[in-house]
Amino acid sequence: MLLLGIDIGTSAIKISVVDADKQSCVASLRYPEEEETAILTPEAGWAEQSPDMWWEHVQQAIRSLNNQKCYNPQDIKAIGIAYQMHGLVMVDKALNNLRNAIIWCDSRAVSIGEKAFRALGEEAALASLLNSPGNFTAAKLGWIKEYEPVLYDSVYKVMLPGDYIAMKLTGTITTSISALSEGIFWDFRNKRLSKELMDYFGFREDLIPTVAPLFGEHGRLSKEIADKLGLAAGIPISYKAGDQPNNALSLNVLNPGEVAATAGTSGVIYGVSDQLVYDRLSRVNTFAHVNYGLDDPKVGVLLCINGTGILNRWVKEQFGKGLDYEDMNRLASTVSLGSDGLKILPFGNGAERILENRILGAHLANLDLNKHQREHVFRASQEGIAFAFRYGLDIMRENGMSPEVIRAGKANLFLSDLFTQIFVNVTDTPVELYNNDGSVGAALGAGIGAGVFNSSKEAFQNAKALRVIEPNPNWNYEEEYGQWLHLLENQLK
Structure with a gap:
């Protein structure tokens, strides 16, 4: 039996076909294969992408993978979807997309979320929502209501990116508690849609799709789309989750104290807790995990740094022409620890939650034109990203999350x-x-949601670590981190 996974990333769509019996990947494909999908920035601090572009790329990816003839597409029995979190997609009653999606790193709604936070009462909001509305989906919808009221009046349903792709595949619109929590719509204390938030913004409750189990049916593939994609009609979308909860699932991070990390366009550390914890400054955020239950509230505590892999890509484009990432890493390895004093703050991709939603911008400091070469920039960028992770991890430690080990996929950085x-x-x-x-x-x-596996433990029973990397006793970064932190604190004054 085969299972299809779709990951709607910021830079590309990734799809894989998995043999359920062996829990192994049969074939996978990234689309577009070479270039990265653009983020549209109509104004400074804004970030948008076209949902219809995602849909076109998903279709192209599935057809291209089928054409590799590595499997029989008719043997695919369930589909799962992971997606970039916190985006806002809106459709009318005919299920037509109404505008470009306002994606996760867009900063336009910061002031709207902060105003809502004060109006709801900071303590009350944190106790029920576990977060400030900040710059999340609810605040973005509030921005639409205030600044694009005609469009707002035509909205039938609001969705996250994965909901939209599931809708295009099936014609059905659903959400989940986990998805509502990442939009800051979910009231953890009262275990329901937040009436207080909906009333404050004046949102109609019927804007919210039907709530379905995260591991469960989110519609079935329509015959029209199945025929276009060479798949069997009627197979279920049986799993749908944000990319970071999904990454944690894929690393078998499901129990309290377990921690996952990613370092793609953004950088994330994601730890599981069975306590409804929150950071009083909302510098790290708490969402319902994939295995959240009303009577077993497992949550994911998420540290997000917007400017990680995107900085590495920018450095490659500006300083690494003609080089691939392996060449850059080789050159960076020739530079001593600390990059001969060169320091980089990687915060150039919108408002940073760990900096209390400030838009700081990226900074390159201590550049010596007589000493520093491009290899210094390559290493300093990687050190700056790691320093940002340390800064955020220290905030998580303040909030009781102190990992003994971090699991990560061998991907991206x-x-x-x-x-x-x-x-x-x-x-x-x-x-x-x-x-x-x-x-x-x-x-x-998808296999868990469709009942192919009896549990997540069974689905990931073959997962084995490739290797474990321990701290190198010869690499002491405390002094270098202290210098970087001093630079950051000066910029935050």
């Missing part, structure tokens, strides 16, 4: 042995690397 060792030493936390992938995790999630 964790493909770099240099970055991985820097990360381990800067955070003083070992990393277990796995050959995991978000689309593979989504496929296995």
